[in-house]
Structures are given as C-alpha cells and as structure tokens.
Amino acid sequence: MTKDHAAADVAFIKALAELLNANNLTEIAVEREYGENDMLSVRVAKQAPAVTNVQHSAPSAAPAAQAPASAPAPSADPADHPGVVASPMVGTAYLAAEPGADPFVGVGAQVTAGQTLMIIEAMKTMNHIPAPHAGVVKRILVADGTAVEYGAPLMIIE
Structure with a gap:
C-alpha cells in the first residue's frame, strides 16, 4: 500500500469488514492492483463461534426422538x-x-x-x-x- 492510496485503502478495509458482518461471512480476501508493483492484499476474518455436539430436531418431532447419547470422552x-x-x-x-x-x-x-x-x-x-x-x-x-x-x-x- 503506497502513501497515495492509504486513506482509500483504510476506507476499503472498513467497507470489507462491514460487508463481512452484514452478510454473516467469516472471511473475505481481496487483492487490489493499482499498477505494476503497487497492490493491496487484504484478508478480513472473524472467528466463528464453535458449535459442537448440537442435536437439532424439527419442532414437530416427538420429544423422545433424540435421546441423549452417553457423554463422549473430552478428547473425542x-x-x-x-x-x-x-x-x-x-x-x-x-x-x-x-x-x-x-x-x-x-x-x-x-x-x-x-x-x-x-x-x-x-x-x-x-x-x-x-x-x-x-x-x-x-x-x-x-x-x-x-x-x-x-x-x-x-x-x-x-
């Protein structure tokens, strides 16, 4: 990123972060070329919350349809x-x-x-x-x- 593009690049990165949040994305990567040997490479990412062992059933399913399994070992x-x-x-x-x-x-x-x-x-x-x-x-x-x-x-x- 050269000094000539600094303000525009900061605005561009902020726009990418807003796009990330507005569209429920976890990562965006973009390369922007301004000319020979003048480019910006940006990766904006957020850590998604980890979802583990979630069992989901439709509201119409019988409550006993998903009996809890025995608890797996912590390292499983x-x-x-x-x-x-x-x-x-x-x-x-x-x-x-x-x-x-x-x-x-x-x-x-x-x-x-x-x-x-x-x-x-x-x-x-x-x-x-x-x-x-x-x-x-x-x-x-x-x-x-x-x-x-x-x-x-x-x-x-x-």
Missing part, C-alpha cells in the same frame, strides 16, 4: 470420527429445504449414499450436501442457520 473430537460428514465449503447450513419444512434427515434416520443431508448456502447459491455413504444418522453437529467453515463436522453417519 467429532472431526476424527470415521463416519463424519465434513463441510465441503464455507457457508450457512440449513437442515431443511425452506423455513418451516421438515428437515432432510434427523438423528436415527437411515440414509442412502447420495441422499441430501442438508443445504449449505454460499454466495447466494444453495448447495445440496449428499451423504457420502449409506448408514444411520447418529449425530447432527450443526444447528439450522448456523455458519460453517470448510472441513467443519456436520453429521456423524455410521
């Missing part, structure tokens, strides 16, 4: 589980096709490979997240409408 990281379904992108996770609709799957549901588990919205695009293999949904690790990072554990399917 869901990301290390062999049946974990990890987020393939950064975005907002939705467990149902639209607000008020039944979720795609719930804890205890039998799923087939390729079946839609949830949607992750990224840049106004709805991306269906398929089951990588058949099995039973043991845990749902994100709540509806929460921000997820790349590689974050979303579900456990055994």
Whole structure:
C-alpha cells in the first residue's frame, strides 16, 4: 500500500469488514492492483463461534426422538470420527429445504449414499450436501442457520 492510496485503502478495509458482518461471512480476501508493483492484499476474518455436539430436531418431532447419547470422552473430537460428514465449503447450513419444512434427515434416520443431508448456502447459491455413504444418522453437529467453515463436522453417519 503506497502513501497515495492509504486513506482509500483504510476506507476499503472498513467497507470489507462491514460487508463481512452484514452478510454473516467469516472471511473475505481481496487483492487490489493499482499498477505494476503497487497492490493491496487484504484478508478480513472473524472467528466463528464453535458449535459442537448440537442435536437439532424439527419442532414437530416427538420429544423422545433424540435421546441423549452417553457423554463422549473430552478428547473425542467429532472431526476424527470415521463416519463424519465434513463441510465441503464455507457457508450457512440449513437442515431443511425452506423455513418451516421438515428437515432432510434427523438423528436415527437411515440414509442412502447420495441422499441430501442438508443445504449449505454460499454466495447466494444453495448447495445440496449428499451423504457420502449409506448408514444411520447418529449425530447432527450443526444447528439450522448456523455458519460453517470448510472441513467443519456436520453429521456423524455410521
């Protein structure tokens, strides 16, 4: 960043931070070229709150549908589980096709490979997240409408 662009660059960075917050993003990276050997490279990021072991069910589900599992050992990281379904992108996770609709799957549901588990919205695009293999949904690790990072554990399917 040269002295000629300092004030404009500070305003640009502030605008990126506002854009980050206004759109529920966790990170923005931009490169701005002014000419040969004169550029600005900016990465604005905020740490998203960690969501672990959140089990979510639709309000219409029976209260006993999700019995609490035995407490895992403190060192048991869901990301290390062999049946974990990890987020393939950064975005907002939705467990149902639209607000008020039944979720795609719930804890205890039998799923087939390729079946839609949830949607992750990224840049106004709805991306269906398929089951990588058949099995039973043991845990749902994100709540509806929460921000997820790349590689974050979303579900456990055994």
